[in-house]
Amino acid sequence: MAAIFPSPEWLQILSDKLNSDERYAQIAKNWESDMCVVITPSGPLTKQQFYYLDLWHGKCRKTEILNDLSSVQPKFVLTATYDNISRIMKGELDPMQAMLTRKLQVHGSMAYMMRNVPTVLDFVRCAREVTTEIL
């Protein structure tokens, strides 16, 4: 299955992918953290969007589209414009490149993030694989 990014359907399909992908399950087996992807307006997107994912030991325990961050305290908040996150999803922008060039802002434990770069990169692989269209 595949879906248009960003959309509720896309988030559900990504969750299904994370829960069925053997490679992700192996690489992310020690990951214990939730996160929220904040997509800020640019291009066709006019309103900020908040995609919450609870990731635990190689599985996705919960997803939710939020109105803001007031109801959750995720360990990581990843913020990027719609244009930049779309380029990441399309494979045009490397996620580490985005992080190192002010295109993707990361808030959370840097120690945990650096220990788990392979998990982060494989999460992006899964997201890319379920993304067929961009809004």
Next chain:
Amino acid sequence: MQPILKINLNSREISEYIIPTEWERDFLGGASLAARLLYPFLTADLDPFSPESPLLFLNGPLSGTAGPAVGRFVVCGKSPATGLWAESNCGGFWGPELRFCGYDGIWITGKADSPVYLWLNDNHLEFYDATTVWGKDTYESQEIIKSEIGVHGAHVLTIGPAGEKGVLFAGLFCDHGRTAGRTGLGAVAGSKNLKAIAVKGTKKIPLAQPELFAPIRSAANHALKEENLSHLFHDLGTASVVDYADYLGSMPKKYFHNGVFETVEKVSGSTMAETILAGTSACHACVIACGRVVRLEDGAKRKGPEYETIVSFGPDLLIDDLAAITRLGELCDRYGMDTMSAGGTLGLAFHLFEKGIITTKDTGGLVLRWGEVKAVEQLLHLTARREGIGGYLALGSRRFGQHFGAEEEAVQVNGLEVAYHDPRAFSGMALVYATSPRGACHNQSQYFLVDMGQADSNIGVEFYDRHAGAEKAANVARHQDWQTVFNALVMCIFANVPVETVAGLINTVCGLELGMEDLFLAGERAWNLKRAINNRLGLSRENDKLPKALLEPYPDGGSAGYVPPFIEMLEAYYTARGWDPETGKPTPQKLAELNLEWVAQDIWK
């Protein structure tokens, strides 16, 4: 710019040198301006340890201001380790304090009859007898000198016993662990009987347009503080990259021969943060604060190791004890030795011992078994004192290898030990190491960050695959030019500041109207001038090479099986640079483009 204070240690003659205005525009400051100033004096027959050998301490136009990460200065001269151009920059507070004295630099020549240190209090210079501090380590020396001069807030730049004894990778140290470590300029200071320079100033740094400078530097500092990389370095230090470097296979292990070290996570910045970290430290006005303060089992707070020291005394020697690495780094700092070259040279000793090329007969009975901290510690003592096998280790890995008939095993370029960002993981580093004006240095271009993803199309530095080949050669040259600007300013290379901000800072400080291409031209000009200096000193195309180990694939790890296509990359690099493919010299046409035509008569005669 402010004047440079010229001091002859023989005659004690002092004068002020006024920098020509056009040089400020063409070379900006720091290492670039130093190359222009020292060009006439760096000749092939100059012995780096002779009294005539110059030692130039220089700031940049932004040094000491409240700009982003601009607390650095540079030391330049002729390297006793490489016989080539030497530059080594250093953070802390000493450089800004020198500018507060009303001087942008100190230019030393001559040799004192007996050990001295200099005390510059604003524009008042005094010579002090250094007999009581000669032989003291760099930490003790700073404290003794501060106590003797008795002025609160003075900063002391000093050599340690290694510099006094002429160890070829001795550096200069200030502010408890900030180092101008590379290329052996601490030994040049030692050869002049110059133990230290203490500075304390009260003057304001001249700004051409202070009202325009203030908002630019304020915005720049705020933006820099919010950078991911700044967060990373603040939280975890430069050792933050250990995990990722290991994943990519860019962190050498077992003297550049292994791609995997099972317990490497024990030495990461993350582990340090979760175990021994007790605080952070920052250079003058820096919003990043990448420096580590750690607490070991004795309860004392001390400097924590940064990435290069961790790899040097950690995975590259198969040591996974962060406390031991901290202590070995401190030992080097106290003796006044560069941790990268020290670790690299000791790594060669362990490697040759394993191969049976050296034995316990050579080591004085020491068994050099990988991972043995005590053996490393003992070798460091011997090196700093130049005793036993330490007499050869003190010469650096190239000469150590030569002595034992195994120069090809030394992982160095032109006499400088390779930094710990492997070209088999980041192919761009192959060109960086081979063509750097001071030997295998990572600070002439941190291209490994570009290969990781820190590319910037706005300045013409594009993102290529980390294993791309000749197609990235021009990109590497472009990045070297940009980093040369940083080394001129002297701005910390961790300050990821946009080019338009850098230009704004320079223009409002200096009263210039430089654009992006003017800055790149200044960078390219200085890169070529340093190349020409080295050509005069005997460097040719044959010097642009990589050591054997870096051209053999790793058997395992994140870069297993890959070696950079070095020859093709170098050909493309020469084309991009406008250098003669036969000799490796900048062509007369290229020199003329850069307003360096006056150099051609020296290198093309």
